[in-house]
Amino acid sequence: MTRRLRLTLRCSLSALIVSLFALVASPSAAAAPPRDPVVVVAGTFGPAFFYEPLAARVRAGGAQAFVFELPALGTGDIANSARALDTFVDGVLARTGASRVDLVGHSQGGLVGRQFIRFEGGSAVVDSLVSLGAPHYGTAVANIADFFGLGTCLGVVACEQMALGSDFLARLNAGDDTVGNVRYTNLFTALDELVRPVQNAALADGATNVLIQSQCPARVVAHVGLALDGTAYDGVRDALLGEPVRLNCLAV
Numbered sequence: 001m002t003r004r005l006r007l008t009l010r011c012s013l014s015a016l017i018v019s020l021f022a023l024v025a026s027p028s029a030a031a032a033p034p035r036d037p038v039v040v041v042a043g044t045f046g047p048a049f050f051y052e053p054l055a056a057r058v059r060a061g062g063a064q065a066f067v068f069e070l071p072a073l074g075t076g077d078i079a080n081s082a083r084a085l086d087t088f089v090d091g092v093l094a095r096t097g098a099s100r101v102d103l104v105g106h107s108q109g110g111l112v113g114r115q116f117i118r119f120e121g122g123s124a125v126v127d128s129l130v131s132l133g134a135p136h137y138g139t140a141v142a143n144i145a146d147f148f149g150l151g152t153c154l155g156v157v158a159c160e161q162m163a164l165g166s167d168f169l170a171r172l173n174a175g176d177d178t179v180g181n182v183r184y185t186n187l188f189t190a191l192d193e194l195v196r197p198v199q200n201a202a203l204a205d206g207a208t209n210v211l212i213q214s215q216c217p218a219r220v221v222a223h224v225g226l227a228l229d230g231t232a233y234d235g236v237r238d239a240l241l242g243e244p245v246r247l248n249c250l251a252v
Contacts, residue, residue, distance in 0.1 A: 110134025123180025
Protein backbone atom coordinates (compact mmCIF):
# COMPACT_ATOMS: atom_id res chain seq x y z
CA MET A 1 0.00 0.00 0.00
CA THR A 2 1.49 3.33 -1.04
CA ARG A 3 1.96 6.19 1.38
CA ARG A 4 -0.54 8.30 -0.56
CA LEU A 5 -3.18 5.54 -0.37
CA ARG A 6 -2.60 5.10 3.37
CA LEU A 7 -3.01 8.84 3.87
CA THR A 8 -6.25 8.87 1.83
CA LEU A 9 -7.70 5.97 3.83
CA ARG A 10 -6.72 7.60 7.12
CA CYS A 11 -8.43 10.85 6.14
CA SER A 12 -11.54 8.99 5.01
CA LEU A 13 -11.67 7.06 8.27
CA SER A 14 -11.29 10.24 10.30
CA ALA A 15 -14.07 11.91 8.34
CA LEU A 16 -16.32 8.88 8.89
CA ILE A 17 -15.69 8.96 12.66
CA VAL A 18 -16.44 12.69 12.80
CA SER A 19 -19.65 12.19 10.82
CA LEU A 20 -20.80 9.38 13.10
CA PHE A 21 -20.07 11.44 16.18
CA ALA A 22 -22.01 14.39 14.77
CA LEU A 23 -24.93 12.11 13.95
CA VAL A 24 -25.06 10.70 17.46
CA ALA A 25 -24.71 14.13 19.05
CA SER A 26 -27.26 15.76 16.76
CA PRO A 27 -30.57 16.74 18.41
CA SER A 28 -32.42 15.17 15.48
CA ALA A 29 -30.88 11.83 16.37
CA ALA A 30 -31.81 12.08 20.02
CA ALA A 31 -34.42 9.69 21.37
CA ALA A 32 -37.98 10.89 20.91
CA PRO A 33 -39.52 12.32 24.08
CA PRO A 34 -41.75 9.88 25.96
CA ARG A 35 -45.45 9.92 25.08
CA ASP A 36 -47.98 11.24 27.55
CA PRO A 37 -49.90 8.49 29.33
CA VAL A 38 -53.45 8.28 28.03
CA VAL A 39 -56.54 8.08 30.23
CA VAL A 40 -59.55 6.60 28.45
CA VAL A 41 -62.65 8.09 30.08
CA ALA A 42 -65.60 5.73 29.80
CA GLY A 43 -69.12 6.71 28.80
CA THR A 44 -72.50 6.25 30.45
CA PHE A 45 -73.15 2.64 31.53
CA GLY A 46 -69.70 1.72 30.15
CA PRO A 47 -67.73 -0.72 32.33
CA ALA A 48 -63.95 -0.47 32.23
CA PHE A 49 -63.52 -3.78 30.41
CA PHE A 50 -65.50 -2.48 27.43
CA TYR A 51 -62.78 0.12 26.83
CA GLU A 52 -59.82 -2.24 27.14
CA PRO A 53 -59.63 -2.82 23.36
CA LEU A 54 -59.28 0.94 22.87
CA ALA A 55 -56.65 1.11 25.60
CA ALA A 56 -54.82 -1.82 23.98
CA ARG A 57 -54.64 0.07 20.68
CA VAL A 58 -53.11 3.04 22.50
CA ARG A 59 -50.54 0.78 24.19
CA ALA A 60 -49.67 -0.84 20.87
CA GLY A 61 -48.95 2.68 19.59
CA GLY A 62 -46.32 3.22 22.27
CA ALA A 63 -48.13 5.05 25.07
CA GLN A 64 -49.26 3.86 28.46
CA ALA A 65 -53.04 3.70 28.78
CA PHE A 66 -55.44 3.56 31.70
CA VAL A 67 -59.22 3.26 31.78
CA PHE A 68 -61.31 5.46 34.07
CA GLU A 69 -64.75 3.99 34.71
CA LEU A 70 -67.29 6.65 35.66
CA PRO A 71 -68.59 6.41 39.25
CA ALA A 72 -71.95 4.63 39.34
CA LEU A 73 -71.38 4.00 35.62
CA GLY A 74 -72.05 7.63 34.86
CA THR A 75 -75.54 7.95 36.31
CA GLY A 76 -74.61 10.61 38.87
CA ASP A 77 -73.55 14.25 38.75
CA ILE A 78 -70.99 14.85 35.97
CA ALA A 79 -69.18 17.35 38.21
CA ASN A 80 -68.64 14.60 40.80
CA SER A 81 -67.31 12.31 38.07
CA ALA A 82 -64.86 15.05 37.05
CA ARG A 83 -63.58 15.30 40.61
CA ALA A 84 -63.09 11.54 40.66
CA LEU A 85 -61.22 11.82 37.36
CA ASP A 86 -58.97 14.43 38.99
CA THR A 87 -58.00 11.91 41.66
CA PHE A 88 -57.51 9.17 39.06
CA VAL A 89 -55.24 11.38 36.93
CA ASP A 90 -53.16 12.24 40.00
CA GLY A 91 -52.64 8.52 40.50
CA VAL A 92 -51.61 8.02 36.86
CA LEU A 93 -49.10 10.86 37.08
CA ALA A 94 -47.65 9.46 40.30
CA ARG A 95 -47.45 5.94 38.85
CA THR A 96 -45.85 6.94 35.55
CA GLY A 97 -43.72 9.88 36.63
CA ALA A 98 -45.25 11.95 33.82
CA SER A 99 -46.20 15.61 34.25
CA ARG A 100 -49.15 15.62 31.82
CA VAL A 101 -51.69 13.23 30.34
CA ASP A 102 -53.90 12.93 27.29
CA LEU A 103 -57.60 12.12 27.65
CA VAL A 104 -59.80 10.11 25.28
CA GLY A 105 -63.44 10.48 26.32
CA HIS A 106 -66.29 8.46 24.85
CA SER A 107 -69.79 9.95 25.02
CA GLN A 108 -70.32 11.38 28.53
CA GLY A 109 -66.60 10.80 29.07
CA GLY A 110 -65.90 13.78 26.81
CA LEU A 111 -68.04 16.01 29.03
CA VAL A 112 -66.34 14.69 32.16
CA GLY A 113 -62.98 15.52 30.56
CA ARG A 114 -64.08 19.06 29.74
CA GLN A 115 -65.51 19.58 33.23
CA PHE A 116 -62.20 18.37 34.70
CA ILE A 117 -60.19 20.72 32.48
CA ARG A 118 -62.40 23.75 33.07
CA PHE A 119 -63.33 23.51 36.73
CA GLU A 120 -61.00 21.02 38.43
CA GLY A 121 -57.59 22.30 37.35
CA GLY A 122 -57.17 19.79 34.55
CA SER A 123 -55.88 22.41 32.13
CA ALA A 124 -52.56 22.28 34.03
CA VAL A 125 -52.04 18.58 33.38
CA VAL A 126 -53.88 17.76 30.13
CA ASP A 127 -52.18 18.10 26.74
CA SER A 128 -54.96 16.74 24.55
CA LEU A 129 -58.64 15.85 24.90
CA VAL A 130 -60.06 13.61 22.19
CA SER A 131 -63.83 13.15 22.37
CA LEU A 132 -65.75 10.36 20.65
CA GLY A 133 -69.41 11.20 20.17
CA ALA A 134 -69.60 13.50 23.19
CA PRO A 135 -72.84 15.53 23.50
CA HIS A 136 -70.99 18.78 24.14
CA TYR A 137 -74.07 20.84 23.40
CA GLY A 138 -76.58 18.29 24.61
CA THR A 139 -78.75 15.71 22.96
CA ALA A 140 -82.46 15.64 22.21
CA VAL A 141 -82.45 11.94 23.13
CA ALA A 142 -82.00 12.95 26.78
CA ASN A 143 -85.34 14.80 26.56
CA ILE A 144 -87.36 11.81 25.34
CA ALA A 145 -88.58 10.60 28.74
CA ASP A 146 -89.93 14.05 29.55
CA PHE A 147 -91.57 14.23 26.12
CA PHE A 148 -93.54 11.07 26.88
CA GLY A 149 -94.53 12.29 30.35
CA LEU A 150 -92.25 9.87 32.20
CA GLY A 151 -90.28 12.51 34.07
CA THR A 152 -86.97 14.12 33.23
CA CYS A 153 -84.57 11.33 32.22
CA LEU A 154 -86.30 8.98 34.67
CA GLY A 155 -84.31 10.59 37.48
CA VAL A 156 -80.82 9.86 36.08
CA VAL A 157 -78.86 13.00 36.99
CA ALA A 158 -76.24 12.78 34.23
CA CYS A 159 -78.98 12.28 31.65
CA GLU A 160 -80.71 15.44 32.86
CA GLN A 161 -77.39 17.29 32.57
CA MET A 162 -76.91 16.12 28.97
CA ALA A 163 -80.38 17.28 27.90
CA LEU A 164 -80.66 20.21 25.53
CA GLY A 165 -80.66 23.50 27.41
CA SER A 166 -79.58 22.06 30.80
CA ASP A 167 -78.06 24.33 33.43
CA PHE A 168 -75.00 22.07 33.52
CA LEU A 169 -74.30 22.54 29.80
CA ALA A 170 -74.94 26.28 30.07
CA ARG A 171 -72.15 26.55 32.67
CA LEU A 172 -69.80 24.21 30.81
CA ASN A 173 -70.25 26.02 27.50
CA ALA A 174 -70.20 29.60 28.78
CA GLY A 175 -67.41 31.52 27.06
CA ASP A 176 -64.54 29.74 25.34
CA ASP A 177 -65.15 26.12 24.29
CA THR A 178 -61.44 25.34 24.34
CA VAL A 179 -60.19 26.32 27.77
CA GLY A 180 -56.48 26.22 28.55
CA ASN A 181 -53.48 25.16 26.51
CA VAL A 182 -55.16 21.92 25.48
CA ARG A 183 -55.66 20.41 22.01
CA TYR A 184 -59.33 19.57 21.52
CA THR A 185 -60.36 17.01 18.89
CA ASN A 186 -63.92 15.77 18.40
CA LEU A 187 -64.69 12.70 16.32
CA PHE A 188 -68.34 11.90 15.67
CA THR A 189 -70.58 9.98 13.30
CA ALA A 190 -73.60 10.88 11.19
CA LEU A 191 -75.13 7.57 12.31
CA ASP A 192 -75.08 8.44 16.02
CA GLU A 193 -78.43 7.40 17.43
CA LEU A 194 -77.83 8.93 20.87
CA VAL A 195 -76.35 12.36 20.12
CA ARG A 196 -78.94 14.35 18.20
CA PRO A 197 -78.33 16.58 16.39
CA VAL A 198 -74.95 15.02 15.66
CA GLN A 199 -73.28 18.43 15.22
CA ASN A 200 -73.71 18.94 18.97
CA ALA A 201 -70.65 16.72 19.30
CA ALA A 202 -68.52 19.52 17.84
CA LEU A 203 -66.85 22.47 19.59
CA ALA A 204 -65.92 25.97 18.43
CA ASP A 205 -62.95 28.21 19.26
CA GLY A 206 -60.23 26.32 17.45
CA ALA A 207 -61.22 22.73 18.18
CA THR A 208 -60.67 20.11 15.46
CA ASN A 209 -64.03 18.59 14.51
CA VAL A 210 -64.16 15.53 12.28
CA LEU A 211 -67.39 13.93 11.10
CA ILE A 212 -66.22 10.45 10.15
CA GLN A 213 -68.42 10.30 7.06
CA SER A 214 -66.93 13.57 5.78
CA GLN A 215 -63.79 11.58 4.99
CA CYS A 216 -65.24 8.07 4.82
CA PRO A 217 -68.79 8.33 3.40
CA ALA A 218 -69.37 4.58 3.44
CA ARG A 219 -68.15 4.00 6.99
CA VAL A 220 -70.90 2.54 9.18
CA VAL A 221 -70.36 3.25 12.86
CA ALA A 222 -72.91 4.25 15.50
CA HIS A 223 -72.54 5.78 18.95
CA VAL A 224 -71.32 2.84 21.02
CA GLY A 225 -69.16 1.56 18.17
CA LEU A 226 -67.02 4.72 18.18
CA ALA A 227 -65.05 3.24 21.07
CA LEU A 228 -64.20 0.10 19.07
CA ASP A 229 -64.09 1.23 15.45
CA GLY A 230 -60.76 1.10 13.63
CA THR A 231 -61.36 4.21 11.54
CA ALA A 232 -62.36 6.19 14.64
CA TYR A 233 -59.22 5.00 16.40
CA ASP A 234 -57.12 6.06 13.42
CA GLY A 235 -58.39 9.58 14.08
CA VAL A 236 -57.65 9.22 17.80
CA ARG A 237 -54.08 8.17 17.00
CA ASP A 238 -53.53 11.19 14.74
CA ALA A 239 -54.96 13.54 17.37
CA LEU A 240 -52.81 12.11 20.16
CA LEU A 241 -49.71 12.55 17.99
CA GLY A 242 -50.70 16.15 17.25
CA GLU A 243 -51.03 15.38 13.53
CA PRO A 244 -53.83 16.35 11.11
CA VAL A 245 -56.67 13.85 11.31
CA ARG A 246 -56.62 11.84 8.08
CA LEU A 247 -58.81 8.80 8.52
CA ASN A 248 -58.01 5.34 7.22
CA CYS A 249 -61.44 4.36 5.93
CA LEU A 250 -60.54 0.67 5.75
CA ALA A 251 -59.09 0.34 9.25
CA VAL A 252 -60.36 -2.53 11.38
